[in-house]
Amino acid sequence: MLEFLQFPCRTDNFGMLIHDPASGLTASVDAPEEAPIRAQLAARGWRLTHLFITHHHGDHVEALAPLKAATGCTVIGPAAEADRITGLDVHVKGGFRFLFGNHAVDVIDAAGHTLGQIAYHLPGAKRLFAADCLFSLGCGRIIEGTPEMMFASLERLASLSGETLLHCGHEYTLANGRFALTVDPDNAALQARLAEAERRVATGAATLPVTLAQEKATNPFLRAGDPAIRAHLGMTDADDLAVFTELRRRKDKFKG
Ligand SMILES: [Zn+2]
Structure with a gap:
């Protein structure tokens, strides 16, 4: 092992x-x-x-x-x-x-x-x-x-x-989660993960590793096809790449 x-x-x-x-x-x-x-x-x-x-x-x-x-x-x-x-x-x-x-x-x-x-x-x-x-x-x-x-x-x-x-290469979960909530505010799994990350960081513990299944349920950059995120962005009919590109553009400008 x-x-x-x-x-x-x-x-x-x-x-x-x-x-x-x-x-x-x-x-x-x-x-x-x-x-x-x-x-x-x-x-x-x-x-x-x-x-x-x-x-x-x-x-x-x-x-x-x-x-x-x-x-x-x-x-x-x-x-x-x-x-x-x-x-x-x-x-x-x-x-x-x-x-x-x-x-x-x-x-x-x-x-x-x-x-x-x-x-x-x-x-x-x-x-x-x-x-x-x-x-x-x-x-x-x-x-x-x-x-x-x-x-x-x-x-x-x-x-x-x-x-x-x-x-991952960096401990960025908290800042990432705060941005994620701005584009996927009603995702209960995301809310729970962010709360857990806040608890861990407050005690000096790492937020990683996490399972890919958890990421797929909560990471907006893996969820370009999600109807709620698309509706939030006003991109219901866009293709996944366009949604992803818009998410990345918003994150680049995000001041958490
Ligand atoms: Zn690098």
């Missing part, structure tokens, strides 16, 4: 370690900050063997070089951003599968936030590491790609089993 350890890094990034007791392998999903990652490794006596990099932004790769230098770990990351990430050893892209010990890891194209972003899915453990593509109750800003690209990426992630546990 794989062990998963989530912990805070930087201001609002998540650190994430995946440990396989059978093989002794340990991976960090992204490399947001060296000190907390090393502290968590040391506390458990785990040796870092892999980095699973999702995209080139500094808050996801800052600790790549020092961690690689200190541990000799193998760095896996997006082929499409290999020219922007120093130190990648293995280039992967959507559709690739590799083994971590005896555990399959599927690479999913998650472009939109950046042009080459990838997500990592461990189907056996039912865990998804969506980085800055799919957030809880939200989605990443479309910095390099197009709405079409981001919409297609979100559809790929949302097509995984509803039992899949979602991990």
Whole structure:
């Protein structure tokens, strides 16, 4: 059984370690900050063997070089951003599968936030590491790609089993939930999730992971087809992509 350890890094990034007791392998999903990652490794006596990099932004790769230098770990990351990430050893892209010990890891194209972003899915453990593509109750800003690209990426992630546990690059649930309520105010499941997120954040606890089934019931960016959201936007007859694009435009302007 794989062990998963989530912990805070930087201001609002998540650190994430995946440990396989059978093989002794340990991976960090992204490399947001060296000190907390090393502290968590040391506390458990785990040796870092892999980095699973999702995209080139500094808050996801800052600790790549020092961690690689200190541990000799193998760095896996997006082929499409290999020219922007120093130190990648293995280039992967959507559709690739590799083994971590005896555990399959599927690479999913998650472009939109950046042009080459990838997500990592461990189907056996039912865990998804969506980085800055799919957030809880939200989605990443479309910095390099197009709405079409981001919409297609979100559809790929949302097509995984509803039992899949979602991990994200940032703790944004509360701010995302406040925006979500402005476009889907009568969604009781969303109201309940926002209340739960407020309770957790107030005690210093993380709001993640959550199941994809919960996200599909509450995240407006996965619900472009929802009649209530469409009615609220005055876009009853628009196509899903147009609704998604309008949601993203409103979120970009939202001052929560
Ligand atoms: Zn990013």
